[in-house]
Amino acid sequence: MPVVALLVLDGVPGHQLTTPGLVLDAAACVHRPARAELRICAGPGFRATAGPLPLDIAAPWGLEGLADADTVVLAGHDGFLAEPPAAVLDAVRAAAARGCRVAAVGTGAFTLAATGLLDGHRATTEWHHTAELAARHPRIEVDPAGAVVTDGPFPTSAGVFGGIDLFLHLVGLDHGPSVAGRTARRLIAPVYEDAGATREEIDRELAETAGLEPTMRWLESDLRHSPTHAEIAAHARTSPRSLARRFLRQTGLTPRQYLLRARLERARHLLETEDATIDEIASRTGFGSPASFRRHFHRLTGTTPRAYRASHRR
The missing domain is CATH 1.10.10.60 (Homeodomain-like)
Structure with missing residues (x-):
């Protein structure tokens, strides 16, 4: 079973501790091979979550939890503008050196940037901190509008909803966009119900999304074929504009990216x-x-x- 190690430092936002488990559990429910072990690994000095109501938490793992992880994810934290502890930088560099994928949620990109691993790569962070990241690390190509940016083995994200954007992206990288889309629907559909949407509205939304499955299978059936956007839309029996919207909603990708x-x-x-x-x-x-x-x-x-x-x- 692959291991995902979430590295947290003092002052981590509480929802960045809970979101990874929610996404990975939903992914395993819709696609059993997506099962993964999630480790919460505390860096030196970790004591509590961020305010306004900080919670004292004892993490089950320390930096040793990164040693055999397949993916390491750096969470954001209150002190992201300070130099990270040397032990954290060494552990992250060691993980990258053995071929581990290293990702960052929100301001966790500042911790990853401090290792030097992002130099020469594209990256993003929380949107109101992108200018600061670019100023501090001029060798990084900072995307000021990217929700998730993957350049080599270093995915970074804006940290939307505690990192749901990043973890859905990781699910898509490992198991395909269809599994990521089904995972997203499993996470989001109950929100629509709680917000007062009618059963008919939910069924119509899911039916529209499911209607793309034959077209997705068609694209996968002959990968040597390169259909135009118009040809894909014709197969899906929809307009090119509607095709792009529906693909993005289901998979987070354009048809060509899919x-x-x-x-x-x-x-x-x-x-x-x-x-x-x-x-x-x-x-x-x-x-x-x-x-x-x-x-x-x-x-x-x-x-x-x-x-x-x-x-x-x-």
């Missing part, structure tokens, strides 16, 4: 299970050329196809 992720997931499966050459996999998954395949694969996973195969074959 196709790219589907190609990536298929390529990852082939790398793990078959002995086909990199060039053959690039052709079979519709990347156009081996160079394009390597470029997209590295951008979305932070590693090369050859290194990915070697790691997963072990």
Whole structure:
């Protein structure tokens, strides 16, 4: 079972402690292979959550919990403008050095930036702190409007609703956009009911989203085919504008981005299970050329196809 280690420092927002478990549990409910172990790991000096009503909390793990994690997520905290403890920086760098994915929620991007790992990469943080992040770390390309930005193995997010944006994105990276969309619906649908929406409104909303499933399967059926946006809309029997809105609502991606992720997931499966050459996999998954395949694969996973195969074959 993959391990997700949430690293928290003193003054972490309380909802950033609870949101990861909610998302990962929902993901496991809709897709059993998405089950993961969540560790809450406290950095030096951790005592309580942020105000206005701080809660004293004892975390079950310390920095040792990062040692064998598959993903490390740095939460935000009150003292994000101060230099993080040296032990925290060393533990995060060590995790990255062994190939661990390292992500950050909201102002946790400042902690990740302090390690130097984000230098030369794109990143984001809470929107009203993006200018500060750019000023303090000029070697980082800060996206002032990005909700979630992934550049190599370092996803960062604005921290919407305690990091739900980031954790849904991680679910999508690991298990595909369809699982992320189903997870989001499982989390959000009860909110609509509590807000007073009628059963008919909810059913209509879910029916519209489910109506994309045949088109999503069609896109996945022949990854070497590159349909235009208009052709995808025609298959879904909707307008191009409505197609984009519905895809974004269900998967968090545009149709073209969904196709790219589907190609990536298929390529990852082939790398793990078959002995086909990199060039053959690039052709079979519709990347156009081996160079394009390597470029997209590295951008979305932070590693090369050859290194990915070697790691997963072990």
